[in-house]
Amino acid sequence: MAQAPAAVTATKPVLSVRNLEAWYGESHILHGIDFDVNAGEVVTLLGRNGAGKTTTLKSIMGIIGKRTGSIGFGGKEIIRASSDRIARMGIAFCPEERGIFASLDVRENLMLPPVVKQSGGLTLDQIFDLFPNLKERLKSQGTKLSGGEQQMLAIARILRTGATFLMLDEPTEGLAPVIIQQIGHTIARLKKEGFTILLVEQNFRFAATVADRYYIVEHGKIIDGFANSELQANMDKLHTYLGV
Amino acid sequence: MQALYAQLLVGLINGSFYALLSLGLAVIFGMLNIINFAHGALYMMGAFCAYFLLSLTGLGYWWALIVAPIVVGIFGMILERTMLKWLTGLDHLYGLLLTFGIALIIQGVFQNYFGSSGLPYSIPDQLRGGMNLGFMFLPIYRGWVVIFSLVVCLATWFLIEKTRLGAYLRAATENPTLVRAFGINVPRMITLTYGLGVGLAALAGVLSAPINQVRPLMGADLIIVVFAVVVIGGMGSIMGSIITGFALGVIEGLTKYFYPEASNTVVFVFMVLVLLVKPTGLTGRAA
Numbered sequence: 001m002a003q004a005p006a007a008v009t010a011t012k013p014v015l016s017v018r019n020l021e022a023w024y025g026e027s028h029i030l031h032g033i034d035f036d037v038n039a040g041e042v043v044t045l046l047g048r049n050g051a052g053k054t055t056t057l058k059s060i061m062g063i064i065g066k067r068t069g070s071i072g073f074g075g076k077e078i079i080r081a082s083s084d085r086i087a088r089m090g091i092a093f094c095p096e097e098r099g100i101f102a103s104l105d106v107r108e109n110l111m112l113p114p115v116v117k118q119s120g121g122l123t124l125d126q127i128f129d130l131f132p133n134l135k136e137r138l139k140s141q142g143t144k145l146s147g148g149e150q151q152m153l154a155i156a157r158i159l160r161t162g163a164t165f166l167m168l169d170e171p172t173e174g175l176a177p178v179i180i181q182q183i184g185h186t187i188a189r190l191k192k193e194g195f196t197i198l199l200v201e202q203n204f205r206f207a208a209t210v211a212d213r214y215y216i217v218e219h220g221k222i223i224d225g226f227a228n229s230e231l232q233a234n235m236d237k238l239h240t241y242l243g244v
Numbered sequence: 245m246q247a248l249y250a251q252l253l254v255g256l257i258n259g260s261f262y263a264l265l266s267l268g269l270a271v272i273f274g275m276l277n278i279i280n281f282a283h284g285a286l287y288m289m290g291a292f293c294a295y296f297l298l299s300l301t302g303l304g305y306w307w308a309l310i311v312a313p314i315v316v317g318i319f320g321m322i323l324e325r326t327m328l329k330w331l332t333g334l335d336h337l338y339g340l341l342l343t344f345g346i347a348l349i350i351q352g353v354f355q356n357y358f359g360s361s362g363l364p365y366s367i368p369d370q371l372r373g374g375m376n377l378g379f380m381f382l383p384i385y386r387g388w389v390v391i392f393s394l395v396v397c398l399a400t401w402f403l404i405e406k407t408r409l410g411a412y413l414r415a416a417t418e419n420p421t422l423v424r425a426f427g428i429n430v431p432r433m434i435t436l437t438y439g440l441g442v443g444l445a446a447l448a449g450v451l452s453a454p455i456n457q458v459r460p461l462m463g464a465d466l467i468i469v470v471f472a473v474v475v476i477g478g479m480g481s482i483m484g485s486i487i488t489g490f491a492l493g494v495i496e497g498l499t500k501y502f503y504p505e506a507s508n509t510v511v512f513v514f515m516v517l518v519l520l521v522k523p524t525g526l527t528g529r530a531a
Contacts, residue, residue: 159425
């Protein structure tokens, strides 16, 4: 069991994961994950490749077939729920591979996720304000966009739905520094708008610019956690954990 | 010349059935990844449904056009829910074997009760007679079949390529897991898609009843050619299956006029040529 990290607020967490285990076929990936996310926070899962960060997000989303333990979201237990039900409860997922559909144009990609909550979603104007590039490319085939534009589209489309809990899986992977900066601004802006964000990152320099708290994932467990204010004090440990 | 036009018309009519059936197959394949060998049997059920509606309840052709696709579509959805859905993730071969088995059972049941000969189904009064177009005599019912099929095909194309519902379908064809994680009930959408594809087959069956009579094996005879059409057009392509369906019907008709001996095989010759040159079909995406 990981040591309890300092919670930013005293409110009940919006997401609380307890003893989460998950399997891909026969291979046991998660061995009892425990962590909380409070409303309005940006929480980052850090860890090496294959540590189980993506699997944690997918388990919360209900995409991993075999999962046990407990995932509480907004006071409800969702460990048994199907992924479409989980989405309708207000969790939105932006996968690492971005998942832009080749047979849909940019507008169709953007409009694809159905609205799950009437309030809380951004309007199209607000989205184009955040991502002006998308507005000019609405008619393009989704996969004809550059990597950065695809990432923005992948984030943009889950902002419309009214889901206020966003899970972003390595949004900066393979992108140019200037685009990474733009995504950083976007996350900061979303936090200000009241979104709660669970981020998975390898790039902890990027994470440090947006996160309130960190959890370290290793071998399918949370082995440590600390707040952003404790980052400097934990630098040495962090380098050991991440092998950087 | 009269004979050429007549064969062209026959070709267009056959093309209408090819297009409606291969369109349904393409829709089903795209979403379920199943090569639906039961398609011919469900087409036959559509025609029988029209026959039963008339003989048991007195509801005529126009009612049959609406009711038969719904009834057979529901039957298809039950098949999907109870049997086909267990094949998710398995090799194509299993779907092919299961649906082939289903086709044999359905045809066997109908043959048991109705034999192999045709039951008559008459053309509705409004569509009797013909028109003299100057260069040829056009039986109205046949013109109706061609135009109505074309409209239904284009409406289906529009539904899938241009609407929001169609965007869900196309997206779910690419990545069902992610579409479901957006909050869309993908399993239900798969069931409805199978119902739609099967409904199109049943509609073709109703259209065909006044021309070809109602026979238990009417689908079995047709489906082999339809599969050749699907292979030529490319599995999973909507517009490709519509165009290929009509085009091959016409090519078959022309062959009947110019070289009748080859008319039954010309589609398969085409299929071999296409497979040699472009194995994914003329408009198909790579698997």
